[in-house]
Amino acid sequence: LSKGFATIDGTPLADPEFAGFSPSFGTGGPSLEMASDHHVFERFQDRSDRLMTLSQDWKVLQSLLACAPLAPPVDYYNLTSDFGNRKDPFTKKPDWHEGVDLGAWPGTRVRATAPGVVTYAGHKGGYGRFVLVDHGCGIETAYAHLKSIDVKKGDTVDYRDTLGKVGSTGRSTGPHVHYEVRIKGKPVDPYQFIEAGRYVFKEQKLTVADAK
Template sequence: MTIRPWMAAGVTSLIGIFGIGYLAATTYLVLRDDLIGGTIARQARMQHEYEDRITALRAQVDRVTSRQLLDQQIVEEKVDKLLQQQLELASRSGRLGTLAENAEPPTGGDAAALPEAEPLAYGDRAEAPGGIKAIEEIMGIAAKKAVVPARALALGYAPQAQSNGQGETISDRTDRIFSKVTLSLKDVERDQMAHVLQLTSKAQTTSEAIRTIVERTGVVLPAPKAVASSTAAASPDGTAVGGPYIEPQSHDDFERSLATLDSALVGLGETRNAARKLPLESPAPASDVTSSFGNRLDPFLGRLALHAGIDFRAATGTRIRSTAAGTVTTAGHAGGYGNMIEIDHGNGVSTRYAHLASILVHVGDRVETDQVIAQSGSTGRSTGPHLHYEVRLNGLAVDPMRFLRAGTRLAGYLN
């Protein structure tokens, strides 16, 4: 067999290939365990690193969630506090309006009218940027802060201080809105306090003015029960009471102011009612006064005599009216008075209407102010048709003009 060169090269190549394969297989069998172990170790290290990362992310998520929940709780507490303050102010406004209804602001004349209890502008304040309407915006901000996107949490990112594009974070904006709302409610509270103090001052001033004008007539009005009860501690039956001093339960300035206003308004109402019982009206509004109160020449004797009342020019049949509410104590002929009516108005005050042509009421009748009670005439010791009108205080005659002038001055306070 002839061996050619290409055959020798082929055989050599096959032997080389088998040798290399044998060496590779032997090397793989020798090093296989080490390679597998290294790969497993590397995979274990990567798994531990991922687990550590996940644990760190979970811890960070827990911290962020806790912080967000705490922020939300704080915001909700602030909102609850503001809403409670708003409800309290609204309640105060309602109570203030109820009290002010008793003020009965006078009109006309030169009297200083009591201010009406105008509504304290909750609506305008609520719609304002810093008003109660902003609470909804605050709650919206809190909800946004409480919801953190899952993708951001997975990346370990929590937007704690988002900016609104003007360098102001959401937290700063929330605090600013809270400050505005709080200041707005404080302004309402101050307005209420000022309104209460103004009403109290006006009520006290009006009451004092009424009492001053009435006292010029000689009548002393009884002290209002509301004022008396606030200055003296007594039991319902009038007996004295005592005991150790204990601080009042409420230290709220507004409550004390309301109590003072209530006392002042009740006192004003009692003063007005007492003044309305006085004979302040004219018995013959369309008639002129022809003879005044005091000493004058007696038309029958021609010498000085006390004229215990005033005379009104009134033709026979002129309607005579009661000058105040009261009870008829006399209705009939009474000597020189002729036909006379006497009305008891209480508090020691009574009025007499004399020389009447006809009497329209009876003893015991209850008459009202401005009620027609008789017709004028010229009965008794009289020289012609007219009305003789007297006012008596504890049985003594006083000048009726005092009461007529007081009625003119009190018109603005009592109507």
């Protein structure tokens, strides 16, 4: 299962330490030996216990997926700056980038990448107009340089709810959304979540309403 998920800051998405996800796998196949009723009951009990464990594991995985931001915040974009080391767009000196920059048309809807609660909505220094969403599970996402903000602190948002519009406020060279994912307050590469989402979500075609 872990092969189907990208790693996040060196930790697999389905790593037990990250999500409490500890799958139990069975072995073997049908037994050809005749068994007594007692042995049949023992095998049934064993399989029942394993099914219960797998069911609990699945619930943990579902909880993780419910709070994991596995999609980009804008429908159409160009990746204009990666996470990590880069040249500062103003000084041209090496610096550290705590998110990714997704270039998009001004006014494009910026959407919540997972359900959560807005914990900050307003101007924040070089971030310009900025929104921070707490998704639970120790995961937060940040959206910066917005032209406008459509939510306020304390609002509950669902996946793909509009948070604001793409802009170029704050320390910005042009229209884009600076997007961060934080785990327990530590920024990690958002694009690895987006890549992981390609394994989780089925292909969906945007409707005209979605694209507006």
